Amino acid sequence: MALLAAVGALFGGAGGERQPEALLHMTQADWQVEDASGFSAPPLTQDSTALPDTWEHVELPLALPIALLRQAKDGAAAGATRVTWIKLSARDLPPTSGPLALYGVRVKTDGTIAVYANGHLVHRAQQQGPLWNSTRTPLWVVLENNADGTPLNEILLRLEHTQSAQVALSSLWLGPPEALRGSYRLREWLQQELPAMLSAAFMAVGVFALFVWFKRQHEMGYLLFFNLAATSFLRGLHFYVGLPVANDWFAWLTVNALFWLVMVVHFFLRQLHGRPLKWLTYGVVGITTTIAVLTMPNLAILRNTPQVTPLIYSVAALMGAAVCLVGGVSAWRRSNEGRLVAAGIGVCTLLGVTDWLLQNNFISPEAWYLGAYTNAVAFSVFGALMYRRYVDAIAEVEDLNASLAQRLQTREAELEDSHRRLREVERRQTISDERQRLMQDMHDGLGSSLISAIRSVEVGGMSDTKVSQILKSCLDDLKLTLDSLEPVEADLLLLLATLRYRLEPRLEGTGVSLQWEVQELPDLPWLDPSSALHILRIVQESIANILRHTRATEIRVGTALSASGVQVTIEDNGHGFDVDKALGNASASGRGLQNQRRRAQAIKGTVTWESRATGTRFVLWLPLERAVQPA
Numbered sequence: 001m002a003l004l005a006a007v008g009a010l011f012g013g014a015g016g017e018r019q020p021e022a023l024l025h026m027t028q029a030d031w032q033v034e035d036a037s038g039f040s041a042p043p044l045t046q047d048s049t050a051l052p053d054t055w056e057h058v059e060l061p062l063a064l065p066i067a068l069l070r071q072a073k074d075g076a077a078a079g080a081t082r083v084t085w086i087k088l089s090a091r092d093l094p095p096t097s098g099p100l101a102l103y104g105v106r107v108k109t110d111g112t113i114a115v116y117a118n119g120h121l122v123h124r125a126q127q128q129g130p131l132w133n134s135t136r137t138p139l140w141v142v143l144e145n146n147a148d149g150t151p152l153n154e155i156l157l158r159l160e161h162t163q164s165a166q167v168a169l170s171s172l173w174l175g176p177p178e179a180l181r182g183s184y185r186l187r188e189w190l191q192q193e194l195p196a197m198l199s200a201a202f203m204a205v206g207v208f209a210l211f212v213w214f215k216r217q218h219e220m221g222y223l224l225f226f227n228l229a230a231t232s233f234l235r236g237l238h239f240y241v242g243l244p245v246a247n248d249w250f251a252w253l254t255v256n257a258l259f260w261l262v263m264v265v266h267f268f269l270r271q272l273h274g275r276p277l278k279w280l281t282y283g284v285v286g287i288t289t290t291i292a293v294l295t296m297p298n299l300a301i302l303r304n305t306p307q308v309t310p311l312i313y314s315v316a317a318l319m320g321a322a323v324c325l326v327g328g329v330s331a332w333r334r335s336n337e338g339r340l341v342a343a344g345i346g347v348c349t350l351l352g353v354t355d356w357l358l359q360n361n362f363i364s365p366e367a368w369y370l371g372a373y374t375n376a377v378a379f380s381v382f383g384a385l386m387y388r389r390y391v392d393a394i395a396e397v398e399d400l401n402a403s404l405a406q407r408l409q410t411r412e413a414e415l416e417d418s419h420r421r422l423r424e425v426e427r428r429q430t431i432s433d434e435r436q437r438l439m440q441d442m443h444d445g446l447g448s449s450l451i452s453a454i455r456s457v458e459v460g461g462m463s464d465t466k467v468s469q470i471l472k473s474c475l476d477d478l479k480l481t482l483d484s485l486e487p488v489e490a491d492l493l494l495l496l497a498t499l500r501y502r503l504e505p506r507l508e509g510t511g512v513s514l515q516w517e518v519q520e521l522p523d524l525p526w527l528d529p530s531s532a533l534h535i536l537r538i539v540q541e542s543i544a545n546i547l548r549h550t551r552a553t554e555i556r557v558g559t560a561l562s563a564s565g566v567q568v569t570i571e572d573n574g575h576g577f578d579v580d581k582a583l584g585n586a587s588a589s590g591r592g593l594q595n596q597r598r599r600a601q602a603i604k605g606t607v608t609w610e611s612r613a614t615g616t617r618f619v620l621w622l623p624l625e626r627a628v629q630p631a
Contacts, residue, residue, distance in 0.1 A: 023175035024093040026155070030055035031062070031086045038081055039160055042114035044121045048087050048156050055087065060171040062086075063108075063361040081111060084167050086157040093152065093174055097145075100152060101177035103184050104139035106365045108168035111160025117143050118153055132238035132254070135359065136191040136369055140184050142177055168365040195372035196240040202379040203233040205386075224268045225382060231261040232375045239372040248297035255295060255309055258316045258352075259288040262323055265345050269327035272338035280326050287319055310360050317356065320349040337385050344381035348374040437530055438481065446477050476502070480540060484533035490523040492566060492622070493559065495532050499539055500557070507555075512547065517558040521566045526603075526626040534599040535568075535620070538607065541596050542570045542618045550574025550616060565605075568620040576611040 032054045093100075102123075107113055110130045115123035123141040126134060143152065155174070159167045173180055206229020213222035234257035243250050266284050270277060291312060294302045302312070324346040331338025355371035357363045453470040483498045500516060507514055539557075546552050552574030560567045583593050593609075600607045604626050610617040 022094050022096060022179055023173055024090065026088045026090075026172040026174060027060045029058055029060055029062070029086050029088045031058050031084060032056060033082055033084045035163075036081045036083050036160070039111055041127070042112060042121060042124060042158050045119050046116050046121070046156060046158065047119050048085070048154060051085060060169060061365045063168040063363075063365045064166040080163055082161055082163050084109070084159040084161065086159070086169060088155040088157075088172065090152045090155055090174055096176060098176055099145060100143040100174060101180045101184075102139065102141040102143060102155065102172060102174055103180040104172040105170035105187060106135060106168065107139050107157070107159070107170070108135050108361075108365060109159040109161045110165045111162070112158075113139075113160075114158040115139075115141050116154075116156040116158070118146065118150060119156070129244050131242045131244055132250070133192060133240055133242050136239060136372070137242075138184055138187045138191075139172070166361055168361050170364075170366040191369055191372065192240040195236060195375065198373070198376045198379060199233050199236040199239075202229045202375050205379070205383075206230055206233075221268075221271060224264060224271065225386075227264045228261065228268065228378065228382065231257050231264055232378055235261050236372060236375050239369070251309070252292075252295050252297055255312055256288075256292050258313070259291055259319065262316060262320045262345075263288050265320075265341065266323045266327065269323065269331065269338055269341055269345075272335045272341060273327070273331035274334060275330045277326060277330065280322065284319060284323065287315065291315065310356065313352070313356050317349055317353055320345060320352070324349055337388070340381055340384065344377055347377050351377070434485075434529065437533075441481055441533070446474050446481070450474055476506075476540075480536050481533065484529050484536055490525050490527045492521050492524055492527065492535075492568075493518055495527070495535060496539070496557070496559070496568070499536055503543060510547065511553060513554050515554060515556040517556055519559050519561070521559055521561060522624060524566070524622065524624065526623075531603045534603050535622070538596045538599050538620055539568065539570065541592050542620075545592060546570070546572045546574060546616070549577065552615065562621065565621050565623045568622070570618045570620075571615060573615045576613050576616050579609045579611050 032052065034052065102115065107125075109126070112127050113123075113125040114121060122143055131137075146152075152174075155172070157169070159169075161167055173183070206226045209222045209229070210226035213219065213226065216222065234253055237250075237257075238254040241250075263284050266277075266281065270281070293299065295312065324342050327345070328339060328342030331342055351370040351374050354363070354367070355369050358365070358367050358369060453467055453474070457467060479502055480499075483495075483502065486498060496518065500514070504514060543555060546555055550572050552572035554573045556569075556571045558569045558571075560569065579593075596607050600620060603622065605620060605622045607621075608619045610619075
């Protein structure tokens with residue numbers, strides 16, 4: 001609002017300095033009224049001396065009271081008209097050499113307005129009848145200098161009107177256009193343009209509320225707000241739309257929009273204070289419906305004319321006052337918002353009453369039409385409600401977020417404690433499993449070999465060399481078990497490197513060379529100590545078979561990446577062997593191959609052999625990912 005006021009001040013200031021010493025404020029006039037047979041075009045010239053010598057002196061502003069009931073009765077059938085002449089002297093105008101402007105706040109009549117300067121027609125308005133915004137449009141006429149240099153002596157106004165209608169005329173100002181343009185533009189902006197802007201803004205917010213209601217249809221307040229904005233927008237159209245009053249459907253729309261507006265406010269108030277108010281509701285809906293039917297143009301029961309409409313507006317004012325009073329009392333101890341809305345509708349009703357008084361010449365025609373600002377009042381009241389609810393909603397969301405954060409923090413602490421206990425249980429279970437695995441492995445491997453060696457020594461059936469080999473085998477087995485416990489961080493190459501570290505000393509002096517041809521491999525997330533031991537035993541068994549049975553002089557160990565896994569390849573240049581026969585043999589070598597296959601299956605891998613006369617190629621395939629075993 002402050003910004004709009006600043007814009008208004010800018011409009012007013014843009015017209016230049018007022019220069020009061022160069023202006024003539026015309027407050028004295030002579031007038032007369034003559035009957036006519038109907039509306040007619042004003043003549044191009046009119047000498048005031050040619051008119052009947054029945055002039056009467058009056059002071060401006062001029063506003064004769066209107067007998068509304070007589071006006072409404074006569075207006076419906078009137079065919080005759082009248083012409084009101086108003087003569088103003090310009091002889092006291094300060095000397096000036098430039099063009100002049102004639103400015104007046106308001107000229108009110110329901111016929112043609114004609115302005116004569118020194119008897120010559122210089123301005124015509126409302127030739128097709130009054131417009132809806134006529135009484136809110138200030139008079140502005142620029143008078144060019146006469147070609148013969150004659151100074152301006154007289155201004156004559158010709159105002160046509162029906163016999164039952166009374167004209168109204170504000171005081172007039174005469175002077176340089178630049179001295180009066182600021183006042184004219186400021187008046188036009190405040191009476192027409194500013195209300196139009198406020199009405200459009202209200203309507204825009206109403207459309208926003210409608211779209212919100214589309215998503216939240218259980219909240220009827222948004223729909224009522226849209227209806228309020230829409231009816232306010234329709235109601236205010238006649239303040240700034242220059243359509244003829246004779247447009248019946250436009251008149252029906254704007255007049256009935258006032259009743260719709262009061263009805264919507266009533267339903268809004270009911271929602272706020274929670275009381276049904278059935279009889280008032282029946283009355284408001286009944287009056288609104290009755291007026292809508294009676295004023296419907298195709299029925300022509302009550303015509304929306306400047307003569308009849310004032311009476312209809314008085315009904316709307318009474319209905320608005322009743323809604324305001326009853327709504328305010330109902331909301332007094334129930335709803336602060338209801339009291340605010342009731343106060344707002346009360347202010348709007350008072351503004352409408354001042355318009356009604358001004359429109360019907362009960363107050364000076366130089367007063368302001370305040371009804372145009374009912375949209376601003378309604379927009380402010382409901383904007384305040386929206387702001388309050390928005391702030392309350394934010395506070396509620398903040399409280400909810402704080403509560404959720406507190407609950408989340410508590411839950412996180414509970415989960416952390418639960419996770420800590422699970423980790424402890426898992427750690428104990430891992431230790432237990434690993435202890436069990438080591439016990440089982442040492443019992444089946446190292447333990448059985450030691451027992452076999454002890455019994456052979458006790459019975460004396462084994463040579464010292466054989467005993468030494470068994471003990472070395474036990475030692476290798478123990479080292480292999482210990483190597484499997486080393487952290488390898490899912491790195492298969494690091495695991496194979498520990499095996500290479502163990503193998504190279506054993507191969508020294510055997511005449512077998514070890515070619516290490518490994519490549520970079522991705523990590524194997526599933527590579528735990530148990531799996532590592534399986535891999536080490538598979539590879540160790542393969543190399544041991546080469547040393548024991550193939551007479552090879554070279555062993556090549558390599559790695560490669562396949563589509564869905566990795567390969568560990570061990571090749572030799574020995575004499576090879578029959579793979580199928582060995583696998584079907586129940587001897588120690590056959591059991592060794594079966595053990596390799598069983599260990600590979602335990603870690604979801606596979607083993608294959610390709611044996612020829614020039615050597616054997618052993619491949620251990622391991623998956624990159626391994627499905628998680630269900631708990």
